[in-house]
Amino acid sequence: EVVLTQSPGTLSLSPGESAALSCRASHSISGRYLAWYQQKPGQAPRLLIHGASTRATGVPDRFSGSGSGTDFILHITRLEPEDLAVYYCQQYSSSPFTFGPGTKVDVK
Amino acid sequence: EVQLVESGGGLVQPGRSLRLSCAASGFIFDDYAIHWVRQSPGKGLEWVAGISRRSLSVGYADFVRGRFTISRDNAKNSVYLEMKSLRAEDMALYYCAKGSYGDYAPALVDHWGQGTLVTVSS
Numbered sequence: 001e002v003v004l005t006q007s008p009g010t011l012s013l014s015p016g017e018s019a020a021l022s023c024r025a026s027h028s029i030s031g032r033y034l035a036w037y038q039q040k041p042g043q044a045p046r047l048l049i050h051g052a053s054t055r056a057t058g059v060p061d062r063f064s065g066s067g068s069g070t071d072f073i074l075h076i077t078r079l080e081p082e083d084l085a086v087y088y089c090q091q092y093s094s095s096p097f098t099f100g101p102g103t104k105v106d107v108k
Numbered sequence: 109e110v111q112l113v114e115s116g117g118g119l120v121q122p123g124r125s126l127r128l129s130c131a132a133s134g135f136i137f138d139d140y141a142i143h144w145v146r147q148s149p150g151k152g153l154e155w156v157a158g159i160s161r162r163s164l165s166v167g168y169a170d171f172v173r174g175r176f177t178i179s180r181d182n183a184k185n186s187v188y189l190e191m192k193s194l195r196a197e198d199m200a201l202y203y204c205a206k207g208s209y210g211d212y213a214p215a216l217v218d219h220w221g222q223g224t225l226v227t228v229s230s
Contacts, residue, residue, distance in 0.1 A: 033214050044203060044220035045153070056218065088153055096169045097215035099153035 002027050002091050004100035012106040013079055021074040021103045023089035028069045033093035036065055036074045039102075040085045048087075049074065081107050110134040110219040112204045117224030120194055128189040128224055130204030138162065138182040141207030143217055144189050146200035146226075156202070157189065158212030167212050172198075191226070199228045 003026040011019055023034065032052040037045035047056040049065035052072055064075045074087060086102040116128040130142065143158040157168045157178040166178055177190040187204060202224050205217035 031214070033216070035216055044222055046220070047216075047218045050208070050216055050218075090153070092213075092215040092217075095167055095213060095215070097155040097158075097213075099155070101152050 001096055002029065002094060002098050004089055004091060004098055006087075006089060006100040006103050008103060009101075010104045010106065012108065015079055015081060015107060017079050019074075019076040019079060019105060021076070021087055021105075023067075023072040023074070023100050025070040025072075025091060029072075029091045030093050032068055033091060034065075034067070034072050035090045035092060036063075037088045037090065038083075038085045039088065040082075045088065076105070079105075079107050083107050110206060112206060112219060112221035114202065114204045114221045114224035117202065117226045119227045119229065121230050122195060122228055124194055125190070125192045126194060126226060128191065128202055128204075128226075130187040130189075130221060132185045132187070132204075132206070135206065137185040139210060141209055141212040141215075142178075142180060142187040143205045143207055143212065143215060144178060144187075145203045145205050145217065145220075146198075147203065147223070148200035151197075151200075154200075155215060158207065158215055159187065160212050161210040165211060165213075167215075194226075194228045196228050199226060201225050 034052045036049040039045040053065045089100040111133045144156040159178045180187045204221040206219040208216040
């Protein structure tokens, strides 16, 4: 099983700042099959990034993904109050298709 | 607009069964796999099961294999999750999610329902 570790656990930033969220895998993820999801309070997750770096439809270009192998990053620039959420990474390459524990982003 | 609406959750005693349903609309249903993903405070997000577009292949997480069964009815644009021998650790919000591919693997999901809550308690 591929175990995903996310850091930091919580990030507190001000509007306009940038964030870099880390997702590290216990084994190399083939095909760069790594996705990022955003979950706002009280809502279902929303797909942001797939294939490690491809933005999903309708996702602002403030969100970008990078990485390969075992190390991946979600970058968020020009933070807005609406970006307050928990961000999860997921590997969808090999079963069981695991998620990371999430990074909570606080925007104040 | 893609919509996935789950139903069937509720309070159930340990060892009993429950059947979840997911009604889909807004896309060509039999072109895509469908997955169930659950979320609990203690364990975060967990992929539970997936089914390919024509039901030719299914996959399960180890912790539900042999107890849960995923199925679909393309004529009704619906997916089901039959859950047996429920345990306290199965208590979670269960999401139905649309896969991005016809097969359940790779298990990328691009749309989620709002979830149905399963509570397992005596």
